[in-house]
Amino acid sequence: VFEEVLFALKSILDDEELKEFATTSNSTKQASLEHFTRVVAGIRLFNKYCDKGGEGIANLPNLIRKAVNIIRQRAEMTLLLVMERVNLLTTIVDKCYTIKTTSKGLHVDIVLPKECLPNFSINYMTDLLIFFRQYELIMRKLIEEIEVISTRSEFVLKSIDKYLEKIHDTVFMRLAIPVGVVFPLFEELSDTWTHLQDQVILLTRFSQIISNLEMYARQVYNEEILGEQLSMDYYALTDAERLELTAHNTIESNNPNVSVYSIESFKSFDAVKLEYLGFCPWKLVETKGALIPGNPSMGVARYQEKNYVFSTVEASQEFCKNPELYVNYILDLAREKPQLIHFLQLKEELEKVYSIEK
Template identity: 45%
Template structure:
């Protein structure tokens, strides 16, 4: 199994290299990792014919590479921009927790030389060496804790005073004699303790140079970014409402058949159908934007809540320290130093929230950049809507709130929304979009209404926009699920949006997920007209049966082997004799071809002057006989 995965990975890597090589002459410069992401989605469809044997499937690979390059050339295609946006959010939003670790690691990596310089000194020779070591330690503590710039004199003196309250010169000399591992552990503890002392002094108005008021700044930044994100979300939802209304109005329900089956019929002309395909792709793009923006809003709210919890813990720790050191000349280090460390850790957590907030702000900026690359013609959309305005999702839900869905299949169980113990924990397939309309409109995203009921099939929950959709779904639910997967193969930007990648990987070896149904017509009325009436002709010697021809051939073959004799009786003497004459076959020769040949003279030359001459005047004599 592992070998197969390695082979498949090597094939994908080779295809990516070939695509990048072919893109360079065309002046296309895509991200190599994005190309790998794109082809992984495309190769979930086995109909491309790209197998593990790269040589035998070379022709299919060439077609696949050409297809990918054509898609990469159209930079304004909503489908390609949707995939690029999905790739960007997958790389940034999903792994955002690693941002803090990465930033902390970069800070420590930049200070490695400073730390090594502190740790390599074992026995300082003079007081100046001790002072130099203390200065290096103060610089290291201040930079790691992020509490100001130690190059500023005020910050340095404040940090030096906090450090001397923890370690004096004798203790510094003792510290220099520690092993390397003990020195590094002691330095890490000093960063927390000294940082906690400086934060405590700031709360007492006894210092705090260049220490920012992070709680206040965080509150202001979260509020500002949330306002910006909500403004972007409002603009996107306006476009989503327009596009959803156009798609919904372009298809109508039609009932046919003896069983009252429903189908979706597009009421647009051929030219308008081409436009509706682009509109559906635009709708997918803006729905994906909506999903990511709402995700960012949730994360911003989490940052705000978590920051408030951290700040509350910070205040409680400060209060506890005040209670210990209040009206006391000396306090045991074992009682107060752990609290200083807690105080420093709380402040570090607030700094981490600032890093996350900065990253989310950058994500929103890039999201706005993706939306600017998409061509949304508002005038064209308004002309398609004509006098009817766009409907919001809330209005659609209100229109069908009093309706109820029904099932024709015992395997499809319909449950009222009120009967679920916890509505928020219900996972709806395809993000709550109507799966039947999604298939019948070939990618139209129409929200379902859970208020009508939830249909459960094989532990999967489905919602629908109209009751008729549930009826059609219940006739053959398995087929509709496969049709959604087939749609994902044709529209790869739907795979991660609808969260069906895992299902497609499960059917990666199945070429045909759906069967095309042919409509058999039993009877049909037609009118015909003939230009003229032809006279009938009956051939008496015509045989339609091949065995009659064979029988006749055998009879003729038998006659050729018989001998003809004549007899005459008294009653038949009046019959006249018929004479026949035959000619025997004769042999004749015919010549149609004549063989002939020609002789050409043999080339012959003589070089005069090769022997007996002292000069270099040799020449060639042609002795060839003329023709």
């Protein structure tokens, strides 16, 4: 490797140029060294391509493709496990609450189902559900980023092949080539290779994030504690199954400040931002933190240019009576449970309220 680098360096810097380099300022030396490094790296990469050198240079194309597949599979398997726990916890928490009618409107009562053992703690389950919904969101974003890296890496690999072929065509059967022609190609090849290395570093960091989350989840989610609180013969509904149960319902609003739209009225519903990530705001308030998904198929309520969805018709009716009240209650809840602030994207709203109070 040393000899190859030395020969490559001599090919771009003769003795006279070396003496001249030694007399330049530090800033000029630094700029020149960066240039020399890129050119030499490009030469070594081209030598590897021609099977005439490049010893010690990793086979990044194969490495990154394998890494993408391994980390993608790991992330997807982790997400499946996370969703199993999300489904179980959501089913448990939702089943613990029964809607009741009072003189002040609808509220929820805690009525523990028979599957709950004497040591059952609804607060523990609610906080655990928040954690795993956060975990789910992170894993979905990581999977998206892994796909971005995969696409970007394939583009970079094609660029590397293009530069290698271009250099080959430039130097093939030629004894002398102007440095102004070939050196920029070596530099571009080196820069493109560096971009590929960056993708490997990102994948390594993503893998570390997944490992850290798995380790933290093992500390938070204790099978023994769960077994002490809950009978294991428990059927967990998926989000899709839960939404199917209320898909035939339709919400309405008697509040002139709240409009209700059907899901079909949106050109691209996937692009519509739902407040609280689509979790039911009424249930969130009444249960003090339970993340129960709202069902857009029942309709979307719009209040002050913001969109809300609900888990039941009753929840939408109560919210629409006084939406501002529930919005403020959720901000208060976020102060009590700060893990909800970033997860439900409440930071900006809390800052506005803080400024008003000051």
